[in-house]
Amino acid sequence: MTPLVPKSDLSHAQKIADALTGFGIAWEMRVSSAHKTPARLLQIVADYEADPRPKVYISIAGRSNALSAMLDAQVSAPVIACPPPSDAFGGADIFSSLRMPGGVAPAVVLDPAGAALVAAKILGLGDPALRDAVTALQQRNAERLTQEDAELYQKKD
Numbered sequence: 001m002t003p004l005v006p007k008s009d010l011s012h013a014q015k016i017a018d019a020l021t022g023f024g025i026a027w028e029m030r031v032s033s034a035h036k037t038p039a040r041l042l043q044i045v046a047d048y049e050a051d052p053r054p055k056v057y058i059s060i061a062g063r064s065n066a067l068s069a070m071l072d073a074q075v076s077a078p079v080i081a082c083p084p085p086s087d088a089f090g091g092a093d094i095f096s097s098l099r100m101p102g103g104v105a106p107a108v109v110l111d112p113a114g115a116a117l118v119a120a121k122i123l124g125l126g127d128p129a130l131r132d133a134v135t136a137l138q139q140r141n142a143e144r145l146t147q148e149d150a151e152l153y154q155k156k157d
Contacts, residue, residue, distance in 0.1 A: 009060045012084040012112060016058055021132050025123065045074045054126055058117040059106065062086045065096040068106040072138070078103030078122050079106035082115035088089035 013029055020027045030040040048055065057079045061067035066080035083097045098106050109115040117134070124131035 008082045009062070012082070013060050015112035016082060016116050018062070019113040019118065023116065023120040023130060023137075025116070025120060025130070032067070034061075035064070036072040038070070041070065042074065045071060049075055049077075054123055056122050056123045058082055058115050058119060059083060061097075063088060063096060066099060068108075069100050069104045072100070072106040078119075080115050080118055081106040081108045081111065083108075084110060085110075087154065088154045 004027070017027055017029060027067060030044055034041055048057075050063055055077045057071055057073050057077060059065075059068040059079060059081050060083065061081070062083040065081060065083060068079060072079040081097045083094060086093050087110055094110075097106075100106065107118060117137070120130055120134050122136050
């Protein structure tokens with residue numbers, strides 16, 4: 001698992017890293033930019049692609065999200081774009097993550113924990129223990145909601 005993140009977005013990236021750690025997924029974090037350091041980005045990606053282990057990339061870039069597109073165009077592994085929250089441009093900068101050129105298809109997940117969950121589900125296709133961790137999370141969520149409903153319903157009487 002390799003989040004690619006600009007240094008300015010490290011707090012957003014850390015939320016993803018924490019969620020990945022919760023699933024027991026090993027991760028590495030790198031800082032690069034499709035606009036400012038494209039050659040370096042391509043070298044980083046080439047190094048990871050040479051590693052035969054299963055992987056999912058999570059890219060963290062907002063405003064003009066060339067990072068996710070460039071990354072997705074270079075790899076056969078899944079790419080998840082998880083842009084940081086922004087009030088810039090009235091929130092319209094999210095469209096740079098949602099609209100990609102043809103032949104480029106990173107998934108877009110706005111919630112950091114959600115991005116980690118999607119990565120866990122993808123990697124879980126080949127890892128029964130990880131699949132069990134996802135199922136356990138879903139069960140905990142269902143139990144929590146059932147408990148919250150019971151507490152709310154009891155207050156009604």
